[in-house]
Amino acid sequence: MSEDTKGPLERYLSILEVVLASGKGLTVAELGQILDLPKATTHRLLAALNGAKVLDVAEEGRRTYRAGARLARMLTLGTDExxxxxxxxxxxxxxxxxxxxxxxxxxxxxxxxxxxxxxVTDHSYRLHVMPGSEMPLHAAASSRILLAYQDDAARRRYLGAPLEKITPLTKVRLADVLATINEARRNGYATCLGEVDPSTMAYAVPVFSPGGVIYAVGVTGPQFRISKWPHDELLQRLRSAADKLRRMLEMSTS
Structure with a gap:
């Protein structure tokens, strides 16, 4: 079908369908040939989709267009919860x-x-986290690592409400909270020591899923038990679990 018989929306959707079907991505020339579009038109449509973060550009020997973070998130939303x-x-x-x-x-x-x-385990003296419970965005290790992989505007939006002083150790100044989030991004993991519960400690790592970092895997427990774990070993186990979840999520959206 030639360009003049297609509306703009149809051309955008056609590009997305072909890119997703390719799996590995396609070049401008390949897309133009498949969709019978002029090179200039293909460039213009791809630039718009890339600007909207629906498609990403990969530079691996050749410039190819692949599904971007925004499109991946949309596909994740359509997955059976x-x-x-x-x-x-x-x-x-x-x-x-x-x-x-x-x-x-x-x-x-x-x-x-x-x-x-x-x-939870049998020796958990209390249930610190329950399914469906909200995690304090400014204090929980899981929230910190999730916000660490969002842009600055998103972080400030999530942290826009007054921050609660949950324990004496909870950081409530926005600058201090953002500093801990930046530190989590540098380290690739986040911790929480007595900021949600005075006696507990938590670690969390990101899950690099198809939709970006919107999941985190964490562990929490009494400080005296969590602190006994060798730091690197604890993180390795968490990251292995996060990587397994990543593979599951990729399969569910493929």
Missing amino acids: NMLINFCQVVCNELVNELEETCYVVKLSSKSAYAVAVA
């Missing part, structure tokens, strides 16, 4: 057997961060 929760629960159940502490997966929504799956 029950299946996603089941995947998260599988990861939590396996991780709790290794760490013998409360393990959980947290998801970042448009307004909050909340636990989608939780697994």
Whole structure:
């Protein structure tokens, strides 16, 4: 079908369909040939889609266009929520057997961060995190690592409400909270020591899912038990669990 018989929306949708079908991405020339579009028109449409973060540009020997973060997030939204929760629960159940502490997966929504799956052990003296419970955006380790991979405008939007002083150790000055989030981004993990509960400690790592970082895997428990774990070993186990969840999420949106 030639360009003059297609409306603008149809041409954009055609590009997205072909790019998604290709799997590995396509060049301007390949897209123009497949869709029978002039090179200038193809360039213009791709520039608009790239500017909207629906498509990304990859430079790996040749310039190709692939599904971008925004498109991936849209596809994730269309995935069966029950299946996603089941995947998260599988990861939590396996991780709790290794760490013998409360393990959980947290998801970042448009307004909050909340636990989608939780697994506890018999010796958990209390349940620190429950499925569906919101995590303090300024204090929880999981929230910090999720915000660490958002842009500055998004961080400030999430942290726009007055920040609650949950414990004497909770940071409530925006500059201090943003500093801990920046530190989490540099380190690739976040911690929470007595800021949500005076006696607990938590670690969380990001899940690099198809839609960007909107999931985090965490562990929490009494400080005296969590602190006994060798730092690198604890992080390695969390990251292995996060990587497994990433693979599950990729499969669910493929």
